[in-house]
Amino acid sequence: MNYLIFSDIHSNLEAFEKLLSLKKVQEVDKFLFLGDLVGYGADPNLTIELYKTIKNVHSIRGNHDKVISDLESSSLFNPVAAFSAEWSKLQINKENMKLLLDLKKGPQVVDRFITICHGSTFDEDYYVFSMFEAVESMRFMQTSIGFFGHTHFPIIYLLRNEKIDVVPLNKNTKIKLDPNTRYLLNPGSIGQPRDKDPNSSFIIFDSTKREIQFIRYSYNIKKAQKKIREAGLPEILASRLESGI
Numbered sequence: 001m002n003y004l005i006f007s008d009i010h011s012n013l014e015a016f017e018k019l020l021s022l023k024k025v026q027e028v029d030k031f032l033f034l035g036d037l038v039g040y041g042a043d044p045n046l047t048i049e050l051y052k053t054i055k056n057v058h059s060i061r062g063n064h065d066k067v068i069s070d071l072e073s074s075s076l077f078n079p080v081a082a083f084s085a086e087w088s089k090l091q092i093n094k095e096n097m098k099l100l101l102d103l104k105k106g107p108q109v110v111d112r113f114i115t116i117c118h119g120s121t122f123d124e125d126y127y128v129f130s131m132f133e134a135v136e137s138m139r140f141m142q143t144s145i146g147f148f149g150h151t152h153f154p155i156i157y158l159l160r161n162e163k164i165d166v167v168p169l170n171k172n173t174k175i176k177l178d179p180n181t182r183y184l185l186n187p188g189s190i191g192q193p194r195d196k197d198p199n200s201s202f203i204i205f206d207s208t209k210r211e212i213q214f215i216r217y218s219y220n221i222k223k224a225q226k227k228i229r230e231a232g233l234p235e236i237l238a239s240r241l242e243s244g245i
């Protein structure tokens, strides 16, 4: 079975359209989406419309999805995130808002052997940035393989014989998973990469071969930036796309 794991689209229609057009994506059996469909980018409605076209997707909500669908207030967001959340609320139609509202809370166990969460397994909004936090997240994980998003930073944490290790994810990394190791993986972000590489990223997991493939791809950044600027959203949301921060 081929899984495609992706996260943090953030209303970036250009990056999302490109993802779904990739040849590799045509061979996918099941999609796992780790949250933050909207927020930051200029195309919340069209992004949700495109998301609806994906068949066989298991999704969870992100913190931006919660704030934009009014499940939480934007008071804890930084000013740029709060501005874009309030702007997004005004754009999204009723039907699409309902879809956001219905996204499930993480963590979720998929097919009895994969855990998906937005931030961590113990708190959907918690950022896992360190090995210590990764161990904590794995402690609450009921499966040996887990995927998380939220940081927009692609990485693999491994736990074997009580020892934690970390593997950076570079261009087209392929890793065979060891059955005696526990894994917590982040596919990076589709719509707003933050590891100094502006290209979008995702993971393909072949559960038969137990193989992980990390894939990066380019998209029309200029077009996404132009729309952000034309919408009157904060300039940083446009400029950060080309620097990948």
Ligand SMILES: [Fe+2]
Pocket: 008, 010, 036, 062, 064, 150, 151, 152
């Ligand atoms: Fe995010």
